[in-house]
Amino acid sequence: MNQLRFDGRVAVITGAGGGLGRAYALLLAARGAGVVVNDLGGGVDGHGQSEQAAAKVVEEIRAAGGCAISNGDSVSTAEGGRAIVQAALDEFGQLDVVINNAGILRDGALHKMTEEAFESVISVHLLGSYYVSQPAFAHMREAGYGRLVMTTSAAGLYGNFGQVNYSAAKLGLVGMAKSVAQEGAKYSIKSNAIAPVASSRMTEGLHVRGERLGGRPRRAVTEA
Numbered sequence: 001m002n003q004l005r006f007d008g009r010v011a012v013i014t015g016a017g018g019g020l021g022r023a024y025a026l027l028l029a030a031r032g033a034g035v036v037v038n039d040l041g042g043g044v045d046g047h048g049q050s051e052q053a054a055a056k057v058v059e060e061i062r063a064a065g066g067c068a069i070s071n072g073d074s075v076s077t078a079e080g081g082r083a084i085v086q087a088a089l090d091e092f093g094q095l096d097v098v099i100n101n102a103g104i105l106r107d108g109a110l111h112k113m114t115e116e117a118f119e120s121v122i123s124v125h126l127l128g129s130y131y132v133s134q135p136a137f138a139h140m141r142e143a144g145y146g147r148l149v150m151t152t153s154a155a156g157l158y159g160n161f162g163q164v165n166y167s168a169a170k171l172g173l174v175g176m177a178k179s180v181a182q183e184g185a186k187y188s189i190k191s192n193a194i195a196p197v198a199s200s201r202m203t204e205g206l207h208v209r210g211e212r213l214g215g216r217p218r219r220a221v222t223e224a
Helices: 019-030 052-063 078-092 115-143 154-158 164-187
Strands: 010-013 034-038 067-071 097-100 146-151 189-194 207-213 216-220
Touching (some): 010 078, 034 052, 034 078, 052 067, 067 078, 115 146, 115 164, 115 189
Parallel strands (some): 010 034, 097 146, 146 189
16 A cells, blocks of 8 residues: 655644654654744643654754754744744745644533633644644645645533533534635645544543543533
């Protein structure tokens, strides 16, 4: 079977300093893509900032013979999204693939959830995907080619106790992916949503309840 290759392509991967984002970055680079490894370097809750996470992944890629640069801009602002896309254009002269993977968690029961906890999760997951995808789409439209990936989850598709903010953001990404696909079709731009399941920093401390809802395990959070 022929291996799917990305030679001559350039990919931006947000939240690529660890977990699934890191895996995407390593795989695409190993298969020939130039990669922009974006990561703010904060905690799972979005607090803090460090350049080390993205830089370490870039070191791994380069040590294996791949081509990559690091970027520490935040996806949660329009300025940050434009800067991430511009970093790819400045370094490689093109942008073909965007994987919107960056995310944070601010779990809590609805009756105790603060506006800040709700809005911060929406800002990273939903708005962040828009802030990166919009300028990327404009470039791809002119180039006549592009691939955009939105990261949804089971929490968005089915709901999850204690994750009203996260679930709302994740289901919104499904609608975004479908609409972008319609707008991009005539320009050879494809848009898809994926719902990966993996053990990573984002899932540490979460457990499965004994009961099941519709045959699906429910993740639980503490109502402290």
